Amino acid sequence: MRPASTLLDSFIAHRQHGRKALAVLLDPDDFTEAGLRDLLARVAEHPVDYFFVGGSLVLSAHQAALLALLKAHSTVPVLLFPSHSLHLEGPADGLLLLSLISGRNPEFLIGQHVVAAPRLHASGLELLPTGYLLVDSGRPTTASYMSGTAPLPHDKPGIAATTALAGEQLGLRLTYLDAGSGALHPVSAAMIAAVRATVATPLIVGGGLNTAEKLTAALAAGADVVVVGNRIAEEPAFLAAAVAAVRSSVAG
Ligand SMILES: CC(C)=CCC/C(C)=C/CC/C(C)=C/CC/C(C)=C/COP(=O)(O)OP(=O)(O)O
Ligand SMILES: O=P(O)(O)OC[C@@H](O)CO
Numbered sequence: 001m002r003p004a005s006t007l008l009d010s011f012i013a014h015r016q017h018g019r020k021a022l023a024v025l026l027d028p029d030d031f032t033e034a035g036l037r038d039l040l041a042r043v044a045e046h047p048v049d050y051f052f053v054g055g056s057l058v059l060s061a062h063q064a065a066l067l068a069l070l071k072a073h074s075t076v077p078v079l080l081f082p083s084h085s086l087h088l089e090g091p092a093d094g095l096l097l098l099s100l101i102s103g104r105n106p107e108f109l110i111g112q113h114v115v116a117a118p119r120l121h122a123s124g125l126e127l128l129p130t131g132y133l134l135v136d137s138g139r140p141t142t143a144s145y146m147s148g149t150a151p152l153p154h155d156k157p158g159i160a161a162t163t164a165l166a167g168e169q170l171g172l173r174l175t176y177l178d179a180g181s182g183a184l185h186p187v188s189a190a191m192i193a194a195v196r197a198t199v200a201t202p203l204i205v206g207g208g209l210n211t212a213e214k215l216t217a218a219l220a221a222g223a224d225v226v227v228v229g230n231r232i233a234e235e236p237a238f239l240a241a242a243v244a245a246v247r248s249s250v251a252g
C-alpha cells in the first residue's frame with residue numbers, strides 16, 4: 001500500500017508552499033566516519049531537509065557504513081544519488097532515479113535503469129524519477145566525463161527549459177539542474193527561471209553553490225531545493241550559513 005506521505009510529496013510541498021529546502025550532498029569519497037559524526041552534530045544545531053548520498057565514481061568502500069551512521073543518528077531523509085547501478089547499497093529512504101536527459105547516451109537514459117530495476121524493485125526504496133540535466137560550468141566535470149555526455153550550454157536557458165519539459169511529459173517527477181561538483185559557475189539565474197516557468201515539477205539545483213549569496217540567488221530564481229556538496233565537505237562550519245540562507249529565502 002502506498003504510504004500516506006512520501007518523499008515525493010515533501011518535494012511537491014516545497015514547490016507548492018514556497019518552503020525552500022537544503023540538501024547536503026555527501027560524497028562517500030569525501031567523508032570519513034569521524035567527519036560524518038562531526039557533521040551530524042552540526043546538523044542537530046542547524047537542521048537540513050535532505051541528505052543526498054553519492055559520487056560520480058565512489059572509490060571508497062564505506063558507503064553502506066556511512067549510510068548506517070546517518071540512519072542511526074539522524075531523522076533527516078536520506079536519498080541515494082547514484083551515478084551507476086553499482087552504487088545502490090543502503091540503508092536509505094529513497095533514491096533519485098536519474099535519467100540523464102541533457103545527454104544522448106542511452107546507457108544513462110535507460111541502460112543503467114534496466115540493470116538496476118530488479119534490485120530497486122526488491123529494495124523497498126521510494127524511487128523518485130528525476131530528469132537530470134548537466135549544465136556546462138566552465139570546466140569539464142567528473143559527471144559529464146564519466147557519463148560520456150556533453151553538458152547543456154551555460155547560456156541557453158531555452159534548451160534547458162525544453163529539455164525539462166520533455167522530461168516532465170515523459171513522466172519524470174523532479175527536475176535537477178546540476179552544474180556538477182565543484183563547478184566554476186553555478187547554473188545561471190536565467191536558466192533556473194526559464195525551467196521554473198516551464199515545468200510544474202519541483203526543481204533541484206546544485207553544483208558550485210559555495211556561498212550564501214549563490215544559494216540565495218538560485219532560490220530567488222526559482223529553485224525549490226538547493227544542493228551543497230564540496231563547500232560543506234571542505235568546511236563543515238559553512239553548514240550554518242547555508243541553512244540560514246535557505247531559511248531566509250521565501251518564494252518570489
Ligand atoms: C538507474 C541508476 C541506478 C542510476 C542512474 C545513473 C545515471 C543516469 C546517472 C546520471 C549521470 C551521472 C554520472 C550522475 C552523477 C550523479 C552524482 C552522484 C553526482 C554527485 O557526484 P559529484 O560530487 O558531482 O561527483 P564527484 O565524484 O566528481 O565529486
Ligand atoms: O559539490 P558541489 O559543487 O556543491 O555540487 C553539488 C552537486 O549538485 C553536484 O552533483
Ligand SMILES: [Mg+2]
Binds near residue numbers: 055229
Ligand atoms: Mg563530489
